[in-house]
Amino acid sequence: MLPDGPLRREGKILGPMDRPPDARLRVTYHLLCGPGETPEQKGRDIAYEQTVELPVGCAPDHVEARFPGRVEGIVPLDASRHEVVISYDLDGVGHELPQLLNVLFGNVSIKSGIRVVGVEWPAALLSRFPGPRFGIEGLRKMTGVGARPLLCAALKPMGLSARELASRCLELALGGIDVIKDDHGIADQSMAPFAERVPRCREALELARRETGRACLYLPNVTGPYDEMPHRRDLARATGCAGVLVSPFLVGVDVLRWLRDTSDLFLLAHPALSGALLQPSHGIAGDVLYGQILRLAGADAVIYTNVGGRFPVTEEECVAINLRLREPMGALRPALPVPGGGIDVARVPRFVERYGPDTMFLIGGSFYVQPDLRRAVATLVETLERLVPSRHR
Amino acid sequence: MLPDGPLRREGKILGPMDRPPDARLRVTYHLLCGPGETPEQKGRDIAYEQTVELPVGCAPDHVEARFPGRVEGIVPLDASRHEVVISYDLDGVGHELPQLLNVLFGNVSIKSGIRVVGVEWPAALLSRFPGPRFGIEGLRKMTGVGARPLLCAALKPMGLSARELASRCLELALGGIDVIKDDHGIADQSMAPFAERVPRCREALELARRETGRACLYLPNVTGPYDEMPHRRDLARATGCAGVLVSPFLVGVDVLRWLRDTSDLFLLAHPALSGALLQPSHGIAGDVLYGQILRLAGADAVIYTNVGGRFPVTEEECVAINLRLREPMGALRPALPVPGGGIDVARVPRFVERYGPDTMFLIGGSFYVQPDLRRAVATLVETLERLVPSRHR
Numbered sequence: 001m002l003p004d005g006p007l008r009r010e011g012k013i014l015g016p017m018d019r020p021p022d023a024r025l026r027v028t029y030h031l032l033c034g035p036g037e038t039p040e041q042k043g044r045d046i047a048y049e050q051t052v053e054l055p056v057g058c059a060p061d062h063v064e065a066r067f068p069g070r071v072e073g074i075v076p077l078d079a080s081r082h083e084v085v086i087s088y089d090l091d092g093v094g095h096e097l098p099q100l101l102n103v104l105f106g107n108v109s110i111k112s113g114i115r116v117v118g119v120e121w122p123a124a125l126l127s128r129f130p131g132p133r134f135g136i137e138g139l140r141k142m143t144g145v146g147a148r149p150l151l152c153a154a155l156k157p158m159g160l161s162a163r164e165l166a167s168r169c170l171e172l173a174l175g176g177i178d179v180i181k182d183d184h185g186i187a188d189q190s191m192a193p194f195a196e197r198v199p200r201c202r203e204a205l206e207l208a209r210r211e212t213g214r215a216c217l218y219l220p221n222v223t224g225p226y227d228e229m230p231h232r233r234d235l236a237r238a239t240g241c242a243g244v245l246v247s248p249f250l251v252g253v254d255v256l257r258w259l260r261d262t263s264d265l266f267l268l269a270h271p272a273l274s275g276a277l278l279q280p281s282h283g284i285a286g287d288v289l290y291g292q293i294l295r296l297a298g299a300d301a302v303i304y305t306n307v308g309g310r311f312p313v314t315e316e317e318c319v320a321i322n323l324r325l326r327e328p329m330g331a332l333r334p335a336l337p338v339p340g341g342g343i344d345v346a347r348v349p350r351f352v353e354r355y356g357p358d359t360m361f362l363i364g365g366s367f368y369v370q371p372d373l374r375r376a377v378a379t380l381v382e383t384l385e386r387l388v389p390s391r392h393r
Numbered sequence: 394m395l396p397d398g399p400l401r402r403e404g405k406i407l408g409p410m411d412r413p414p415d416a417r418l419r420v421t422y423h424l425l426c427g428p429g430e431t432p433e434q435k436g437r438d439i440a441y442e443q444t445v446e447l448p449v450g451c452a453p454d455h456v457e458a459r460f461p462g463r464v465e466g467i468v469p470l471d472a473s474r475h476e477v478v479i480s481y482d483l484d485g486v487g488h489e490l491p492q493l494l495n496v497l498f499g500n501v502s503i504k505s506g507i508r509v510v511g512v513e514w515p516a517a518l519l520s521r522f523p524g525p526r527f528g529i530e531g532l533r534k535m536t537g538v539g540a541r542p543l544l545c546a547a548l549k550p551m552g553l554s555a556r557e558l559a560s561r562c563l564e565l566a567l568g569g570i571d572v573i574k575d576d577h578g579i580a581d582q583s584m585a586p587f588a589e590r591v592p593r594c595r596e597a598l599e600l601a602r603r604e605t606g607r608a609c610l611y612l613p614n615v616t617g618p619y620d621e622m623p624h625r626r627d628l629a630r631a632t633g634c635a636g637v638l639v640s641p642f643l644v645g646v647d648v649l650r651w652l653r654d655t656s657d658l659f660l661l662a663h664p665a666l667s668g669a670l671l672q673p674s675h676g677i678a679g680d681v682l683y684g685q686i687l688r689l690a691g692a693d694a695v696i697y698t699n700v701g702g703r704f705p706v707t708e709e710e711c712v713a714i715n716l717r718l719r720e721p722m723g724a725l726r727p728a729l730p731v732p733g734g735g736i737d738v739a740r741v742p743r744f745v746e747r748y749g750p751d752t753m754f755l756i757g758g759s760f761y762v763q764p765d766l767r768r769a770v771a772t773l774v775e776t777l778e779r780l781v782p783s784r785h786r
Binding site for chain 2: 101225226247278
């Protein structure tokens with residue numbers, strides 16, 4: 001358990017195969033130690049801060065023996081950084097997402113130089129969460145898009161009336177878009193109230209369907225006040241929406257789990273407010289946050305900000321998120337990566353090549369700067385249909 | 394509006410007195426500009442990112458004229474940092490807390506070098522939120538503590554049974570504590586399920602009340618799954634709890650507003666997971682986040698991590714949070730600052746002198762390391778009653 005133990009001597013961290021049968025939640029942190037800090041002490045501080053929140057040895061013996069996190073291994077990364085694995089008792093983690101997040105990064109969020117870079121999810125924990133209802137395969141069935149990458153348009157801008165937004169829905173759908181989502185800043189403002197906007201947009205999409213013969217999904221933004229979200233969910237369903245958009249970091253990650261449990265809606269997650277967690281030396285790595293936690297919570301598709309757009313992220317981070325969303329994770333269905341945040345339509349083919357076809361590209365401004373919205377969409381859909389991404393064939 | 398305008402020439406930012414009558418939400422940011430960034434461009438990027446999310450000039454005229462944020466003033470702070478004020482149309486902000494948070498820091502959270510350091514709250518916006526139901530005065534009435542600082546104990550550790558926790562409640566209450574809150578990591582785990590823990594702890598406190606003649610408040614942690622929180626609220630009320638603890642950043646800030654609107658419970662907010670927002674050059678300043686946003690949402694009392702404890706914060710930040718929680722803010726009641734996170738009982742008098750009597754000190758480990766819990770509490774209560782903080786008399 002401690003620095004001089006066999007784990008440290010072997011210079012490696014126990015892998016899943018070596019894991020003892022009494023499964024615990026194993027969290028890998030990268031620790032940046034400041035002056036006077038050692039990884040041993042910092043690791044132990046985290047282990048206690050995230051659980052019993054008492055000085056070492058101060059809890060009654062039967063608690064002390066089991067509930068404080070255990071430092072399982074420490075490996076140096078460079079002069080100032082160490083990789084430290086801490087395991088947590090599953091009964092302390094419990095069976096609820098808020099407490100899971102709390103154990104992973106609740107109080108230590110207020111410290112510094114602590115980054116969650118990996119989590120080993122015991123089967124006993126995974127089985128408590130259903131994960132995506134539809135995932136990648138589900139969306140392919142719903143949209144009828146067999147093999148090519150999918151396309152999602154952001155319905156915007158905030159400030160348009162419901163009627164104007166519906167008219168944009170019609171253009172996007174006639175152009176052949178697969179999915180339309182509300183811009184995440186369009187909530188229930190007076191310009192386009194939810195209760196007016198959703199039926200109008202759905203109506204527009206029905207018109208389009210009669211003309212094109214193809215269903216385009218509309219995902220209204222149900223992010224809202226705590227006690228309004230059930231009504232928005234219900235209105236979305238009642239008007240025939242196949243799914244919804246939600247910003248879990250504005251309303252709590254468990255809202256995804258609740259929507260998953262109480263509806264048959266496709267769930268698209270938006271990353272608003274989550275960015276502060278993505279710091280290079282403090283926070284939660286994007287692939288864990290978006291690729292594992294949101295998938296566990298039930299997101300069928302997860303928006304993240306793509307490299308080369310308006311946000312400072314690396315391609316490596318994007319690829320890691322894609323990997324986590326799609327890789328085996330207990331019995332959870334794979335979820336769909338949705339890169340967005342300033343994707344230029346001209347660069348989509350390059351990202352298809354890099355990310356593979358099981359990706360949904362979220363396009364906003366790059367459609368709207370073009371003079372003809374319908375034409376802009378149709379051109380990109382045609383491009384995607386022509387693309388045969390060599391490495392993913 | 395832009396860098397060469399009169400605001401920049403005067404080298405100051407418009408104050409409330411100069412504000413035009415069509416009130417907007419004015420947000421002050423500190424921007425750290427990296428290579429190739431200018432404060433003018435970065436300010437404009439924020440203004441558009443947080444609203445229409447389109448390139449400048451791409452929205453229809455009637456939207457472009459009103460909904461993008463407006464850069465109202467830019468003042469250099471030092472070689473690399475600028476203070477920039479951006480104003481937002483109130484109809485874009487709407488009337489819901491998730492969208493308010495989204496406008497303040499939603500998408501730009503994923504950028505870097507952007508820190509919200511001040512918000513001018515128009516009366517039209519403040520009037521949409523009721524703020525604290527009880528606040529400082531309310532808690533003094535409920536506890537019967539007239540003038541001295543208040544004392545709150547954290548009930549811990551996670552891993553104890555409901556019966557063991559109730560027995561600690563009894564000791565704390567017999568010692569004369571004013572308020573007991575669940576440790577925020579105690580949720581609904583099998584060791585002490587909410588439905589068993591809350592009645593047992595309440596029962597213990599009734600026993601104590603009969604002995605001491607004084608009511609001690611017990612605030613159970615209702616932070617939990619989305620659809621469980623109404624049950625926890627109801628059980629808290631049914632068992633006679635006067636208030637509850639909630640971690641708004643784990644379950645969404647609007648949960649505070651909802652609890653405020655649907656119960657008569659005293660609301661204590663816990664900062665778990667919020668820490669990533671407190672970075673020195675990116676995030677939301679603590680006094681805005683804890684001192685204004687949580688108060689607006691309805692928190693009667695707000696826990697923050699105190700200087701000199703286990704968390705890296707400065708006394709200046711703590712004082713700023715105290716100030717914001719208590720200062721006039723529309724018709725909202727003042728809320729109670731609750732410094733915690735490693736407060737040594739020996740240092741409480743010093744902090745009373747610094748923070749003033751309208752403060753509730755949250756003590757955890759520093760009680761539990763002492764051999765006699767009841768005696769530990771009684772000693773600190775006696776100290777507080779003897780204290781006459783000279784500057785706050």
